[in-house]
Amino acid sequence: MNRLNQGNFDKNTDISKEKKSEKKEYDFLNDTWRRMRRHKMAIIGGTIVIILYIIVIFAGFLGPYNPYHGFKKHFFHPPTKVHFFDEDGLTRPYVYRTETVDWAEYEVIKDKKYPIKFFHKGDEYKLFGLFKTDLHLFGVDEPAHLFLLGSDNYGRDLFTRILFGGRVSMFIGFVAIFITTIIGLIVGGIAGYYGGWVDNILMRFAEVIMSIPAFYLLLALAAVLPMGISSTLRFFLIISILSFRGWAGMARVIRGMVLSIRNEDYVLAAEAIGARDPRIIKKHVLPTTTTYVIVRATVSIPGYIIMESGLSFLGLGIQEPNASWGNMLTAAQNVTKITNFPWLLIPGFMIFFAVLSYNLLGDGLRDALDPKATENN
Amino acid sequence: MRTYILRRFLQAIPLLIAISILSFFIMQLSPGNYLDTMKLNPDVSEELIETMQKQYGLDKSIPEQYFHWLWQILHGNFGESFTYKVPVTHVIKTRALNTIILSVAAMIIAWGFSIPIGIYSATHKYTIGDNIFTSLAFVGLSIPNFFFALLLLFLIVKFNVPLPITGMTSIMYDYLSFSGKIIDVLKHLLVPAVVLGTASMASLTRIMRGQMIEAMRSDYIRTARAKGLKNKTVVYKHAFRNAINPMITMFGFQISALLSGAALTETVTGWPGLGKMMLTAVRSKDLYLAMAGLMIGSVLLILGNLIADILLAISDPRIRYN
Numbered sequence: 084m085n086r087l088n089q090g091n092f093d094k095n096t097d098i099s100k101e102k103k104s105e106k107k108e109y110d111f112l113n114d115t116w117r118r119m120r121r122h123k124m125a126i127i128g129g130t131i132v133i134i135l136y137i138i139v140i141f142a143g144f145l146g147p148y149n150p151y152h153g154f155k156k157h158f159f160h161p162p163t164k165v166h167f168f169d170e171d172g173l174t175r176p177y178v179y180r181t182e183t184v185d186w187a188e189y190e191v192i193k194d195k196k197y198p199i200k201f202f203h204k205g206d207e208y209k210l211f212g213l214f215k216t217d218l219h220l221f222g223v224d225e226p227a228h229l230f231l232l233g234s235d236n237y238g239r240d241l242f243t244r245i246l247f248g249g250r251v252s253m254f255i256g257f258v259a260i261f262i263t264t265i266i267g268l269i270v271g272g273i274a275g276y277y278g279g280w281v282d283n284i285l286m287r288f289a290e291v292i293m294s295i296p297a298f299y300l301l302l303a304l305a306a307v308l309p310m311g312i313s314s315t316l317r318f319f320l321i322i323s324i325l326s327f328r329g330w331a332g333m334a335r336v337i338r339g340m341v342l343s344i345r346n347e348d349y350v351l352a353a354e355a356i357g358a359r360d361p362r363i364i365k366k367h368v369l370p371t372t373t374t375y376v377i378v379r380a381t382v383s384i385p386g387y388i389i390m391e392s393g394l395s396f397l398g399l400g401i402q403e404p405n406a407s408w409g410n411m412l413t414a415a416q417n418v419t420k421i422t423n424f425p426w427l428l429i430p431g432f433m434i435f436f437a438v439l440s441y442n443l444l445g446d447g448l449r450d451a452l453d454p455k456a457t458e459n460n
Numbered sequence: 461m462r463t464y465i466l467r468r469f470l471q472a473i474p475l476l477i478a479i480s481i482l483s484f485f486i487m488q489l490s491p492g493n494y495l496d497t498m499k500l501n502p503d504v505s506e507e508l509i510e511t512m513q514k515q516y517g518l519d520k521s522i523p524e525q526y527f528h529w530l531w532q533i534l535h536g537n538f539g540e541s542f543t544y545k546v547p548v549t550h551v552i553k554t555r556a557l558n559t560i561i562l563s564v565a566a567m568i569i570a571w572g573f574s575i576p577i578g579i580y581s582a583t584h585k586y587t588i589g590d591n592i593f594t595s596l597a598f599v600g601l602s603i604p605n606f607f608f609a610l611l612l613l614f615l616i617v618k619f620n621v622p623l624p625i626t627g628m629t630s631i632m633y634d635y636l637s638f639s640g641k642i643i644d645v646l647k648h649l650l651v652p653a654v655v656l657g658t659a660s661m662a663s664l665t666r667i668m669r670g671q672m673i674e675a676m677r678s679d680y681i682r683t684a685r686a687k688g689l690k691n692k693t694v695v696y697k698h699a700f701r702n703a704i705n706p707m708i709t710m711f712g713f714q715i716s717a718l719l720s721g722a723a724l725t726e727t728v729t730g731w732p733g734l735g736k737m738m739l740t741a742v743r744s745k746d747l748y749l750a751m752a753g754l755m756i757g758s759v760l761l762i763l764g765n766l767i768a769d770i771l772l773a774i775s776d777p778r779i780r781y782n
Contacts, residue, residue, distance in 0.1 A: 287478070396724070443598065
């Protein structure tokens, strides 16, 4: 309070105004946003997360090639050098073409400059999976290639595959936590509300799942998936596996919360006044759990991203030729390969950035939604 | 206390049975079995497959198979591994021991660094040192184990660091003296233990810092300072002892993460542990080996939680178990 009073007069009136309006009606979202803004790192994390989602949604347009298009003569091609200067100084960016000299060794041939063309017509793809188009943000004409981050063992453009692989990694966490939350809320709610033997059975089952080391269970479950299924089905089955393992922890906490909320004074008071169940649930029980659920969901997403990439890395998750950050790293499993072709490690940095941004966002969100936790930081 | 431990042990029995049923069911969901892959091999005669089917009891119904398996377990027989052609107990004993060695080493690294760093960060809040450690903790928290392992291996090869990059022992292991053998294993242990340790270290540091800050704000700290006690005494005798309790609870939670993380780290660094074995077992549909892996993993987890609870009871006199 002291610090606030030291501010100038204008600020003071601002604050008192704010306080008045707060008294009138407590605006949950506004209030949260106000507290959230104080966490600069969380805002940065959140912005990066949003940018990542936009990038992976527009992967087809942003990537210069088709993710499955392999240039057979250009496997393990190092990142193409983009030139911004020529003899006359700064010019429009251009590249040189390369030719194979030896196994995975390339020579730059400087006979002609290939300018990078914007809104270039290249491989065909479907925007949002709906509109067929061949327009890419940038690209170069054949026979030159634009491998911004190099190419993999089939000569596929790593940059494009990272964009497409991001779709899997970014959305699997999101969808999996959504399903986990719903199951956790329902099971936890039922267990906490009805109690008795229902509670007992549900919670014992949750305990069984939580007593098997997470990754061992995931391994066993992922091995059940048959090999020949479509990539979309596989994507959803992996989400189900992650949710199957994940709901138990959530359900346990929700159960505990429902149990304690039911006996809170304000709920008993509301009951005594004669409020009906829907009102109590809407006004008292749900708001108390939403904070926890939102925070927990945001904080858990990175874990799901890591789990998925781990499974894909071991070859049990998303399968080739589909890209995911995890299975792209499989190519880097061999030590001689990573030392010769270090760009194969780039998908790992993408996992790291995505997880880091989500962690920063979750941390800030937790502070903003749970003011009690802020004091400890 | 003794009755409490006994009760916990008894409670673990139905839990383990439920885990075994669930695991067995999941393994049976898997399309085909090990013999199906053998059938594809033209050199394997049909009689051999039939004998193996009988030998492993694969021709019976699933519940029958389960009870047969359970009966064998109660006699200390985990069945025979399809791929290794030896009793599962032979394979799993060394594997489980290796995973325990790795996990303990990782825990020593994680706890050895996170507690002092957490205390430092809490007592030097918002200084440059605290900011650096907090940021590093975020980095450690966000880097997937297997990617960190790959990165370390890359750096080791790139900069010619004299460290082995794969396995648990060198080729010359059998010819080394006893102390030489230990040094050899420790050298191999370094990379996987550091990889596994940093992940837990990051989260533990954050929790330790938070707990310490909360403890430092308590009334009894103000009282202790008012009494004129030395800063060192206030921090280590008063704040630390209160802040450490939630950390011991974390010890239990960490074990699950440790075992999961170990599985991937082992695969990348070639450490012959339980996780790496599980992966091969699951891939080749080696039913009994995978079952044993799941069961041993769960036992380790349950034991770890029990140890955490006992440690908590020892460190916190307010907790009484009856």
